[in-house]
Amino acid sequence: MNGLEAAVAVDSYADLKRWVEAPAGRSTPWQEVLGEDDPLAALLAGIAPQHYYFGSEFCEFLLPVATVLERALRLVEEAGCRLSLQTPIACDGVIDRLREILPLLPEGAELIVNDWGVASFARREFPHLHLAAGRLLCKMIKDPRLDNAVWADLYPHGLGGRSFRALLDKLAIARIELDLPPYARPQVFCGLGISAALHAPYAYVTKGRLCKIGSLSVAPTQRYAPGRECQRECLSYAATIERPGKAADLPTSQRGNTLFYRHSRAMSASAAEAVAQGWLTRIVVNGQ
Numbered sequence: 001m002n003g004l005e006a007a008v009a010v011d012s013y014a015d016l017k018r019w020v021e022a023p024a025g026r027s028t029p030w031q032e033v034l035g036e037d038d039p040l041a042a043l044l045a046g047i048a049p050q051h052y053y054f055g056s057e058f059c060e061f062l063l064p065v066a067t068v069l070e071r072a073l074r075l076v077e078e079a080g081c082r083l084s085l086q087t088p089i090a091c092d093g094v095i096d097r098l099r100e101i102l103p104l105l106p107e108g109a110e111l112i113v114n115d116w117g118v119a120s121f122a123r124r125e126f127p128h129l130h131l132a133a134g135r136l137l138c139k140m141i142k143d144p145r146l147d148n149a150v151w152a153d154l155y156p157h158g159l160g161g162r163s164f165r166a167l168l169d170k171l172a173i174a175r176i177e178l179d180l181p182p183y184a185r186p187q188v189f190c191g192l193g194i195s196a197a198l199h200a201p202y203a204y205v206t207k208g209r210l211c212k213i214g215s216l217s218v219a220p221t222q223r224y225a226p227g228r229e230c231q232r233e234c235l236s237y238a239a240t241i242e243r244p245g246k247a248a249d250l251p252t253s254q255r256g257n258t259l260f261y262r263h264s265r266a267m268s269a270s271a272a273e274a275v276a277q278g279w280l281t282r283i284v285v286n287g288q
Contacts, residue, residue, distance in 0.1 A: 003281065004043070004044075004047065004275060004281065004282070004283070005050050005051065005197075005281060005282040005283070006030075006044050006047045006048065006049050006050060006051075006282070006283055006285070007049055007050065007051035007052065007053055007084070007197070007282060007283070007284040007285070008049045008051075008052055008053070008284070008285055008286075008287040009052075009053035009086070009199065009284050009285065009286050009287055010052065010053065010054060010287045010288060011055070011056050011062050011288060012062075012232075013054075013064070013068050013071060013072055015287055015288055016052060016054055016072055016075065016076070016287075017075060019049070019052070019287050020052065020075050020076060020079045020081070021075075030044040030045065030047075030285060031045075033201065033285050033286060033287065034200060034201050034268070034285065035201075037265065038201070038265065038268050039265070039268045039269045039271070039272040040200055040201075040268045040271055040272055040275075040283060042272075043272050043275060043283070044283060044285075049081060050081055050082065051081060051082050051083070051084050051110070051282070051284075052072075052076050052081055052082075052083050052084070053084045053086050053112065053284060054069075054072050054076075054083055054084070054085055054086065055085050055086040055087060056086055056088055057086045057087070057088055057112065057114050057134050057135060057136060057204075058088055058114075058136075058204070058207050058256065058257060058258040059088055059211075059230075059256055059257055059258075060088050060089075060090070060091065060093070060094045061230035061232065062088075062232070063087065063088065063094065063097055063098075063101075064085075064101065065097075065101070066100055066101050066104060069085070069101050069104055070104055073104065073105075073106070082109070082110070083105075083109065083110075084109070084110035084111075084112055084132070085101075085102075085105060085109070085110070085111050085112065086112045086114075086134065087111065087112060087113055087114060087115070087118055087134075088114055088115070088136075089114055089115045089136065090115040090117055090118045094118075095117075095118070095121060098118065098121070098122075099125070102122065102125075102126045102129065103126075105126075105129055107128045108128065108129075108130055109129055109130065110129070110130050110131075110132055111126070111129045111130070111131055111132070112131075112132045112133075112134045112177060113131055113132070113133065113134055113137070113173075114133075114134035114135070114136035114137055115136075115137075116137070116167075116171075119131055119133070119171045119173065120171060123171050123172055127172075130174060130175075131171060131172060131173045131174065132173060132174065132175040132176065132177055132197070133168060133173050133175070133176045133177065134177045135177050135178065135179055135199065135204055136204075136207070137176075138157075138159055138176050138177060138178055138179075139157060139158075139159075140157045140159075140178075140179060140181045141155045141157075141181060142179055142181050142182065142203055142204070142205050142261070143182065143205065144182065144205060144249050144250035144251075144252045144261035145243070145246065145249050146182045146183065147248040147249075148183070149182075149183035149185075152181055152182060152183050152184070156188070157181075157188070159176065159178075159192055160191040160192050160193055165193060165194065168194065174194070174195060175194065175195040175196065175197060175281075175282075176192070176194055176195075176196050176197070177196075177197050177199065177284070178196055178197065178198050178199070178280075179198070179199055179203035179204060180198060180199075180200065180203055180263050180267050180268070180270070180271050181203070182250060182261075182267070183267075184267055184270050184271070185270055186270050186271075186273040186274040186277060186279070188270075188274075189271075189274040189277075189279035189280055190274075190277070190279050192279065195281050195282075196279065196280050196281060196282075197280070197281065197282035197283070197284050198271055198274075198275075198280045198282070198283055198284065199284045199285075199286065200263060200268065200271065200283060200284070200285055200286070201262050201263045201268070201285075201286065202260045202261065202262055202263070202286050203260065203261055203263065204258055204259070204260055205252070205258075205259040205260060205261060206258070206259050207257050207258040207259070208257050208258075209257065210257060211230070211233070211256050211257045212239065212254055212256075212257070213233045213237050213238070213239065213254070213255070213256055214230060214233045214256070216233075217233075233256075237255075238253045238254065238255040239253060239254045239255075240252070240253050241253060241254055241259070250262060250263075250264065271283075
């Protein structure tokens with residue numbers, strides 16, 4: 001476990017400021033977010049955050065504007081930490097915005113990409129940045145409705161495959177960002193051949209372009225329609241999703257355009273063992 005890195009991921013500047021400027025003596029986010037009895041929280045005890053993930057992997061509307069990113073960079077730098085900018089699936093407008101804000105990132109800053117086009121663009125135009133492949137590019141079977149490990153065993157991920165690794169090498173991607181799949185055994189992280197970060201305690205299941213939460217305040221005939229101005233409702237609201245009579249489902253919620261499940265304690269124990277084996281080098285805790 002020597003060299004294990006700890007990070008906090010936030011979508012908004014307000015949350016970033018809350019964590020970075022936490023009063024001295026306040027308990028670390030590990031116990032607050034993961035829970036006192038979570039094996040990952042015990043593993044992270046005494047480790048201060050070295051990285052702050054800022055921005056969103058899932059929504060282009062949460063990509064920070066230049067003035068907010070500048071403030072975030074100053075805040076994190078003054079705390080003696082480093083900022084990792086998270087970026088979503090891209091359209092032409094996102095590429096234009098990235099062209100405006102990526103020059104603000106210092107030499108060697110981390111850029112987490114969730115779009116192969118963004119990775120190629122950043123590699124070409126901003127070679128001073130260190131790229132990481134985000135969770136949207138690192139595919140796994142992650143279904144909270146699974147009630148046993150059979151499907152997970154039948155469809156293992158291919159993240160250690162030669163073709164995937166060749167693509168990462170071509171784009172100079174040095175780390176991958178991962179979720180914890182249901183019923184995961186520690187060995188699911190063995191043989192990756194690359195530095196890997198694990199996000200906790202929530203894993204994303206799937207995402208779409210339209211925002212369910214953002215449509216609740218509009219007329220029924222206008223709900224889920226494209227082109228509506230984003231009010232960032234996802235920063236304040238989430239919806240719990242349940243299936244009647246399916247108590248084995250992992251706790252599931254929808255935040256913005258993305259569906260998430262929360263890890264079980266057994267899953268976290270598997271992740272802790274993978275860290276002990278050296279297969280995971282960073283834990284990223286959701287700070288919202």
